[in-house]
Amino acid sequence: MKIVVPVKQVAALDDECELLGDGSGVDPDGLEWELNEWDTFSLEAALALREAAGEGEVVAITVGDEEAEEGLLSALAKGADRGLRIWDDELAGAAPDALAVARVLAAAVGRESPDLVLCGVQSSDAVNSATGVALAGHLGLAHVAVVKGLERDGSALTVERELEGGLVERLRVALPALLTIQTGINEPRYATLRAIKQARQKPLELQTLADLGLDGAQVASASGSRRRRLAPPDRGGGAEMLDGSIAEVAARIASLVKERLG
Amino acid sequence: MARDPKHDILFEPIQIGPKTLRNRFYQVPHCNGAGSEKPGMQAYNRGMKAEGGWAGVCTEYCSISPESDDTSRVSARIWDEGDVRNLAAMCDRLHDFGALAGIEMWYGGPHAPCMETRATPRGPSQIPSEFEINIHPRHMDEDDIVEVQQMYVDAALRAQEAGFDIVYVYGAHSYLPLQFLSPFYNKRTDRYGGSFENRARFWKECLEKVREAVGDDCAIASRFAVDTLYGSSGIQVGEDGVRFVEYVDELVDLWDLTVGDIAEWGQNAGPSRFFEENHEKPFTGQIKAGDHTNKPVVGVGRITNPDTMVAIIKSGQFDIIGAARPSISDPFLPNKISEGRLDDVRECIGCNQCISRWEIGGPPLVCTQNATAGEEYRRGWHPEKFHPAANRDRGVLVIGAGPAGMECAMVLGKREMAAVHLVEAGKEIGGCVNWISLLGHSDGKENLARGTARGLGEWTRIVNYRQIQLDKLTNVEVHTGSKLSAQDVLDYGAEIVIVATGCHFATDGLNPATHAPIEGADASLDWQLTPDEVVAGTKTIGNRVLVLENEGYFMGASVAQKLAGAGHEVHLLTQMGDIAGYMEYTLEAPMLHRDLHRLGVNIRPYTMLEKIEPGACHAYNVWHEAHKEVFEVDTVVLCTQRQSNDELYRELKSDKRRLQAEGIENVFLIGDASAPRMIVDSIFDGHRLAREIDSPNPAMPLPFIRERRLWGEASNDDYRSQLLNTPDVVVA
Numbered sequence A: 001m002k003i004v005v006p007v008k009q010v011a012a013l014d015d016e017c018e019l020l021g022d023g024s025g026v027d028p029d030g031l032e033w034e035l036n037e038w039d040t041f042s043l044e045a046a047l048a049l050r051e052a053a054g055e056g057e058v059v060a061i062t063v064g065d066e067e068a069e070e071g072l073l074s075a076l077a078k079g080a081d082r083g084l085r086i087w088d089d090e091l092a093g094a095a096p097d098a099l100a101v102a103r104v105l106a107a108a109v110g111r112e113s114p115d116l117v118l119c120g121v122q123s124s125d126a127v128n129s130a131t132g133v134a135l136a137g138h139l140g141l142a143h144v145a146v147v148k149g150l151e152r153d154g155s156a157l158t159v160e161r162e163l164e165g166g167l168v169e170r171l172r173v174a175l176p177a178l179l180t181i182q183t184g185i186n187e188p189r190y191a192t193l194r195a196i197k198q199a200r201q202k203p204l205e206l207q208t209l210a211d212l213g214l215d216g217a218q219v220a221s222a223s224g225s226r227r228r229r230l231a232p233p234d235r236g237g238g239a240e241m242l243d244g245s246i247a248e249v250a251a252r253i254a255s256l257v258k259e260r261l262g
Numbered sequence B: 001m002a003r004d005p006k007h008d009i010l011f012e013p014i015q016i017g018p019k020t021l022r023n024r025f026y027q028v029p030h031c032n033g034a035g036s037e038k039p040g041m042q043a044y045n046r047g048m049k050a051e052g053g054w055a056g057v058c059t060e061y062c063s064i065s066p067e068s069d070d071t072s073r074v075s076a077r078i079w080d081e082g083d084v085r086n087l088a089a090m091c092d093r094l095h096d097f098g099a100l101a102g103i104e105m106w107y108g109g110p111h112a113p114c115m116e117t118r119a120t121p122r123g124p125s126q127i128p129s130e131f132e133i134n135i136h137p138r139h140m141d142e143d144d145i146v147e148v149q150q151m152y153v154d155a156a157l158r159a160q161e162a163g164f165d166i167v168y169v170y171g172a173h174s175y176l177p178l179q180f181l182s183p184f185y186n187k188r189t190d191r192y193g194g195s196f197e198n199r200a201r202f203w204k205e206c207l208e209k210v211r212e213a214v215g216d217d218c219a220i221a222s223r224f225a226v227d228t229l230y231g232s233s234g235i236q237v238g239e240d241g242v243r244f245v246e247y248v249d250e251l252v253d254l255w256d257l258t259v260g261d262i263a264e265w266g267q268n269a270g271p272s273r274f275f276e277e278n279h280e281k282p283f284t285g286q287i288k289a290g291d292h293t294n295k296p297v298v299g300v301g302r303i304t305n306p307d308t309m310v311a312i313i314k315s316g317q318f319d320i321i322g323a324a325r326p327s328i329s330d331p332f333l334p335n336k337i338s339e340g341r342l343d344d345v346r347e348c349i350g351c352n353q354c355i356s357r358w359e360i361g362g363p364p365l366v367c368t369q370n371a372t373a374g375e376e377y378r379r380g381w382h383p384e385k386f387h388p389a390a391n392r393d394r395g396v397l398v399i400g401a402g403p404a405g406m407e408c409a410m411v412l413g414k415r416e417m418a419a420v421h422l423v424e425a426g427k428e429i430g431g432c433v434n435w436i437s438l439l440g441h442s443d444g445k446e447n448l449a450r451g452t453a454r455g456l457g458e459w460t461r462i463v464n465y466r467q468i469q470l471d472k473l474t475n476v477e478v479h480t481g482s483k484l485s486a487q488d489v490l491d492y493g494a495e496i497v498i499v500a501t502g503c504h505f506a507t508d509g510l511n512p513a514t515h516a517p518i519e520g521a522d523a524s525l526d527w528q529l530t531p532d533e534v535v536a537g538t539k540t541i542g543n544r545v546l547v548l549e550n551e552g553y554f555m556g557a558s559v560a561q562k563l564a565g566a567g568h569e570v571h572l573l574t575q576m577g578d579i580a581g582y583m584e585y586t587l588e589a590p591m592l593h594r595d596l597h598r599l600g601v602n603i604r605p606y607t608m609l610e611k612i613e614p615g616a617c618h619a620y621n622v623w624h625e626a627h628k629e630v631f632e633v634d635t636v637v638l639c640t641q642r643q644s645n646d647e648l649y650r651e652l653k654s655d656k657r658r659l660q661a662e663g664i665e666n667v668f669l670i671g672d673a674s675a676p677r678m679i680v681d682s683i684f685d686g687h688r689l690a691r692e693i694d695s696p697n698p699a700m701p702l703p704f705i706r707e708r709r710l711w712g713e714a715s716n717d718d719y720r721s722q723l724l725n726t727p728d729v730v731v732a
Helices: A037-053 A066-078 A089-093 A098-112 A131-139 A193-199 A216-222 A246-261 B005-011 B039-051 B081-096 B142-162 B176-181 B196-214 B237-251 B281-289 B306-314 B325-329 B333-338 B353-360 B403-414 B457-472 B486-490 B531-536 B554-565 B589-598 B647-653 B656-661 B679-691 B716-724
Strands: A002-006 A009-011 A033-035 A057-063 A082-086 A116-120 A142-153 A156-162 A168-174 A177-181 A204-207 B014-016 B019-021 B025-027 B056-063 B100-106 B166-170 B219-225 B254-258 B297-299 B320-323 B395-399 B419-423 B476-479 B496-499 B503-505 B544-549 B569-573 B602-604 B607-613 B616-621 B624-631 B635-639 B642-644 B666-669
Touching (some): A002 A037, A002 A098, A002 A131, A033 A037, A033 A066, A037 A057, A037 A066, A037 A116, A057 A066, A066 A193, A082 A098, A098 A216, A131 A142, B056 B081, B056 B166, B081 B100, B100 B142, B166 B196, B176 B196, B176 B219, B196 B237, B320 B325, B403 B419, B403 B457, B403 B679, B457 B476, B457 B679, B486 B647, B496 B647, B503 B531, B544 B554, B554 B569, B554 B635
Parallel strands (some): A082 A204, A116 A177, B025 B056, B025 B320, B254 B297, B297 B320, B395 B419, B419 B476, B544 B635, B569 B602
Antiparallel strands (some): A142 A156, A156 A168, B014 B019, B607 B616, B616 B624
16 A cells, blocks of 8 residues: 655744745744644554555655755654655745645656545645645545544545534545545654664655656646735734732633623 | 843832942842852852842841851851951852842841850840740840940941942841841830830941941841731831831831741742742832832842733832842843743742751752752853753653653753653653642632642643743654653664653552551552542542651642642641651741641641551551550541652663663663652752763762862862863853
8 A cells, every 4th residue: 555645844933933024925034844733643644554554655745945854854754665855946936835736746646656645634834725635636536635534444445524513524435545634633653763863764855847747837837826925914902901919800801701792 | 032121121220329230130138058158159159140130139148246156057157357258259250240249247136046156146135036946045235235236337347348239237037136126026125125216226226337337338228027927016017117117218228128037937938839929019018109218129029920020110019129039940030031031931939949958957059940059169050051962962862751851851952962852651741740730729718827728830830941941942852642661762762761750659558657568558449549649539539538648748738738628537647746847948837737727637746557447547656656546537648658660760771781782872760760859859860960961970970069178278279170171150
């Protein structure tokens, strides 16, 4: 069983991040990078399926610059068998949107002919929830989004989707397929120091757009959006500072809650 | 990060007499165990606070005469030229970092037992100290009064020579000037007793004479307990409290205000389990609020929150934020607020371990939150600087994220080890703190004099600070919910393995009194519990409970308090003369006893169990074993002793060739896993190992500088050659 896990190295955004002066993005200075939280769950799901099958291969793929290699190494350390990073000067200029990334991934994933593709539901920095399902579209794969439960049943999977209001939809999906995995579906493992060292010995390939038979124009034409400007929201009113003893503050909070609830 | 503009007010300079404090942060006098006889420790411990931004830093109480000798508790002394020389080292270091130096001139009267000097203390009236054993002062006649006042003057002149900027006439905590003022001590009928003016005369004359001697050059401060909490038999804030401030206000450049006395000074250095931040406000806050002074006022109350500090200054409670414990816990509190680094502040948890070591008499101060407290000179440790380890290319596995493991991993991270993995079996980091912090409260009723049984919730600051620091360290990974076997450890790929797996309570009654298990003790039964099981709530607890407390610290008493507060009928037995003896040293005992008594807990000292049966515990008096008693109870809590969880360590060590084959250079054992101890000492143990992880044998602590006298000719280099080798502390 061959499982491809597309992953993303994301910026750890906290309240101290700053926007570039022209609003074109987040100032990369001082940002710290980490593997997208959702991808740790999709990777764990892939590793668990491979282990349960007793055979197979888990391939981690990412689109990103050198910083993204750390994310792949992290996936390799946790147990992925090999890694593929796709980067190209043509991608460095204009940051590709989720649909463009899906187009690039489609070229790479297609060549792998996997039995299963496991994406995270979303990335914690861009929060589009689009890459996975767009990738399924490009590949013509059956897909299920926001999966919170997963069991293999021969050549098919039984999956549970998380819906609004606590509803769960249970589906049976024939392979090959693409799932986007929700956090909490499993307990992602961590890599030991030895596994982190050994990850550097695992195959990690770098490919350009040309290697995948793509060019910049094809990628650009796949884009569905253009980022015009990032700006912090206007500061709203309505905050009230409460002073006084603990009992006074508690009483005031209680009365405010009652007032607002009507 | 920049400072939040709302905190700017904390950094406005303020004039005190002829001197200027650069900001509003002030280390009030507090003991540290250095005195005048460990000048290196004194200079570097206080100097660290000056480096961290405090504007004024004081000595502890500083004796002005051999008649005021508190041995075995360590005070500073300014008796002669040698003391001038030793305390000048502290003044110089404070000045190097831009702070003012204060000296708290102290004459103890009957509260100074003079066990080293064999001198006779003098007092206003011949009544023995209420807490020293059998110490009667000599009744002072008017010649004595003149003589003792001259001692203040001579000491002030020596202080000026040493370089002090602020000179205290110290009365608070019921020392001599306050003994004259308070009718609790002063029974005189001459012109130094009786009316307010007569009782205030001694203190007023001291201030006049000291001001006359050094007032042009030094700021004159006075530390005053505005209320001694003895009702009408002592000083009450609404009476003599405000009256005295108004009476001598012209003679004082700085008021340092407190509450209570030395017999129960936990009312002043309030432990967090009974007192909240800024707890003295109802008393000390009246002086400025009532417009009773024209002079700057400093006060305390374990104030660590900068917003509280701003509110205190803006509301006119104090002009200056005083701190003893918060300055020990974080000597860099002012600079961190100034730099907007609030998440780096190491907040005091109010455990009073710092105080306990002074109360014991002799040991240097310690701090649960700041393992470097008191180690600045003798070990060259800096609370904020960590030089990279010589073996920083190694990977480290720390097993167990309790106090020792968290601290060790944090310091190793700051020492730039290549990779540190802190792996915890539980769902959260924190170890024993996670359940201990749920103890200490009772039924929430506020009828304990000034405080209430608030519990040990503030102790979670131990975890919070370390969690935030660990999150920031990119070379440290924390993994929870992962219990490692010896095989897992061998396979982990770490060159250095540190086992910090904590401890557990004995389940069979093994105890320090008999060194044997107790017949019938078995915490695997559903009616016998260890203390952690009381908190976990996994067993049903009957109405009648017996708590056996053999440890002598907070555990047994806190369990009794919790259960009695929940309505159980509780018997609390100990083999010792009192329950929770160590809590005398942490100043928690008086309030604890009030709460236990109020809750109806049956406290039985000198009592031990010989046998436990369903429904009946068979006890005996330790001095008279034939004196037996049966307690009919439903549930027994065994707080007898703890035992290290060291199986993993022993298993790893049992096959040294295997360790070698896996590339493991060393396996260390720290904290409770090595030997159960107080949290303060577990954290120190973890810190110590990390500080010395690149020493020739990290398992053995490096020698530290001992400030004993060297016989014959000696120079400072004979002491500090080791310090010069530690690059974190700047050597003047």
